[in-house]
Amino acid sequence: MGLNSDHIKKYGKTVASIAVILFLILSLVLISKIIPLTSRGSLRVSFLNVGWGDSAIIITPENKVIVVDGGNNYNNLAKNLKARGVKEIDLVILSHPHKDHLGGLVELVDRYPVKKVVEPAFPFKGSELYTEFLKNIRKNDIKYQIVRDGDRLNVGDVKVDILAPEKIYKGSGTDANNSSIVTKIRYKDFDILMTGDIQGAGIKDLKDNRDELPAEIIKISHHGEESGTPKELLIYVDPKEAIISTAPNNSLGFPEKAVLDRLKDSSVRIWRTDFQADIELVSDGKTYEIWPESF
Numbered sequence: 001m002g003l004n005s006d007h008i009k010k011y012g013k014t015v016a017s018i019a020v021i022l023f024l025i026l027s028l029v030l031i032s033k034i035i036p037l038t039s040r041g042s043l044r045v046s047f048l049n050v051g052w053g054d055s056a057i058i059i060t061p062e063n064k065v066i067v068v069d070g071g072n073n074y075n076n077l078a079k080n081l082k083a084r085g086v087k088e089i090d091l092v093i094l095s096h097p098h099k100d101h102l103g104g105l106v107e108l109v110d111r112y113p114v115k116k117v118v119e120p121a122f123p124f125k126g127s128e129l130y131t132e133f134l135k136n137i138r139k140n141d142i143k144y145q146i147v148r149d150g151d152r153l154n155v156g157d158v159k160v161d162i163l164a165p166e167k168i169y170k171g172s173g174t175d176a177n178n179s180s181i182v183t184k185i186r187y188k189d190f191d192i193l194m195t196g197d198i199q200g201a202g203i204k205d206l207k208d209n210r211d212e213l214p215a216e217i218i219k220i221s222h223h224g225e226e227s228g229t230p231k232e233l234l235i236y237v238d239p240k241e242a243i244i245s246t247a248p249n250n251s252l253g254f255p256e257k258a259v260l261d262r263l264k265d266s267s268v269r270i271w272r273t274d275f276q277a278d279i280e281l282v283s284d285g286k287t288y289e290i291w292p293e294s295f
């Protein structure tokens, strides 16, 4: 049977209908990716690719800004703040004074309007960088607070609960890491656990806070070093997503296989800055979306 004009009309209509449906599906996919980023009422978090180090920018639904650690250098952090339209920072959290966390913050507190800095005040003797950081805070008259387990901060609708350190640890080569600030960032029913580089004794004390540990997202401690993520901690936190901030082919071999295995065994999705660059996240306080920059 040959095609008559009715067949051609029908065929044309079907093609047009399929095209409309495909267009609608594509629009929905694009809208679902774009709307959370631009709409008000969402928490936005960027776990930055800073090579070996940690840095995260948190923008609250009211456009208040929290920076947790600054990576090794200011330029990378400044570029990322500019790209996100940040003009002033409400809260800077230094987890501990090692350069891969402090490096970018030293110039930040001198060049950006910063309202408040919190840090553990680990006695990091002989560190010029840390001395300069404290000097810049004083010079710019920035509010400064030493925080400990139990302290609570509010940044608009977002709560920042300090779960560690309980105290400054002394007596081992990992004292500065063990004394890391661990924060739970809370927006409505959505929680992120930021663990700094906590290890050993610090982890032991952190586990005393087990009731406060559950979080959808965990920033894995110490670039994926084994002792920073014991199995017991994962049981208490019960995360769905884990962010590992580390450099490609680093000499320490972090993240360690044991950590990756523990996360896989607990069915936690793994996101890595060394493979996927920045890890972006938005949440309305109930659900969330997470995706890598390389997506």
Ligand SMILES: [Zn+2]
Pocket (backbone or CB within 6 Å): 053, 054, 098, 100, 101, 197, 222, 223
């Ligand atoms: Zn580190």
